Amino acid sequence: MSLDERNIMEEIGERKPFNGHSEMLSIELIKEISERKHAQNLLSVFVKYAPGAIALFDREMKFLVVSDRWYRDYGLAENDITGSSYYEVFYGTENMDKWASYHRRALKGEKLRNEEDRLIKKDGSVIWLKWEILPWFDKFGVIGGVIMSTEVITDRKRLEDDHRKSKQLLEMAIETGKIGFWHWIERNNRLEWNDQMFELFEYDESDFTGDGEAFFDVIHPDDVTRVRGLLNRAIADRGEYHTQYRVICKSGTKKFKEHGKVFLDDGLLRMTGICQEIS
Incomplete structure (x- = not known):
């Protein structure tokens, strides 16, 4: 030069x-x-x-x-x-x-x-x-x-395409297996359900407030204390959560199993989990 x-x-x-x-x-x-x-x-x-x-x-x-x-x-x-x-x-x-x-x-x-x-x-x-x-x-x-x-x-486009395909496969698996998916955020005690959760619980989406406490209004009263304790322990330990509980649905009482995991992202605590009927 x-x-x-x-x-x-x-x-x-x-x-x-x-x-x-x-x-x-x-x-x-x-x-x-x-x-x-x-x-x-x-x-x-x-x-x-x-x-x-x-x-x-x-x-x-x-x-x-x-x-x-x-x-x-x-x-x-x-x-x-x-x-x-x-x-x-x-x-x-x-x-x-x-x-x-x-x-x-x-x-x-x-x-x-x-x-x-x-x-x-x-x-x-x-x-x-x-x-x-x-x-x-x-x-x-x-x-x-x-x-x-x-x-x-x-x-970058290949990674985005792979992510899109993986997301589609996951959605198909969730829909085919009748698996509900939920997400909870500690900061505002916000609870989000996918469409499958509402279908599993036979719950009207318009009645769902999105507040974390709304979950305990859905499950059987006799299971609330035990499930709440397991959730609180998982949050305190930043660990995982596994349980079974009953829900009084419109068609009768049904039993579900649920798995969740706690994540910490940039200081914000959240939990993600899946739910499936085992009646």
């Missing part, structure tokens, strides 16, 4: 265009660089040494400058793509028309950003991206092309 380049990068670094959560572009920074003399040279240096995946394109969407991170993120480390078209490098992408429309809009002066988008490769694999596309200007104030920054979020 030349002395001039180091000076430019030091100046850019002092302005902190990147934050702790993302390496996306700073619109204010690009605007400032674009308005200065020798804008293309400044942008080229910025892109080349930027820590994020950034590429500078001309009006024909040919790569002018590419950051090292861009090469790594898209598996292009063994190729020099400078001078190649975006559409050549990503040939075969299934949703290329969508990306081409983004480029055309940016070349008309629009600033675009998307928190979640898909790049579907030729082999069918999907890359999830957070991206930003901005126009850059030459020294005459004319749009010379676009600058594009991307952040691969595929791993």
Whole structure:
């Protein structure tokens, strides 16, 4: 890196265009660089040494400058793509028309950003991206092309998808097994039931106040003292709770088994549990 380049990068670094959560572009920074003399040279240096995946394109969407991170993120480390078209490098992408429309809009002066988008490769694999596309200007104030920054979020999306599928399977298991789910928060003595709890107890949801004491109004009077003692012990010990009790339902008395566990999150005490009929 030349002395001039180091000076430019030091100046850019002092302005902190990147934050702790993302390496996306700073619109204010690009605007400032674009308005200065020798804008293309400044942008080229910025892109080349930027820590994020950034590429500078001309009006024909040919790569002018590419950051090292861009090469790594898209598996292009063994190729020099400078001078190649975006559409050549990503040939075969299934949703290329969508990306081409983004480029055309940016070349008309629009600033675009998307928190979640898909790049579907030729082999069918999907890359999830957070991206930003901005126009850059030459020294005459004319749009010379676009600058594009991307952040691969595929791993995050995969985790979210796995969580969603697990939640769906859990909901299916709860519904199929007729398992009630409840959640209690100590701070406001708040009790929450899922739909299955109301169905198991044959209890009208409109009559449920959500107060922790409401639970003891539901179970059989002869079981209240014992169950309350087990709950209090579990809370005091930050432990688990296992019991059986009866509920006087509209169709008659039914017996249930229940399991709960106490959690401490950021100093807040809560308990989560499940309930199932064993009549």
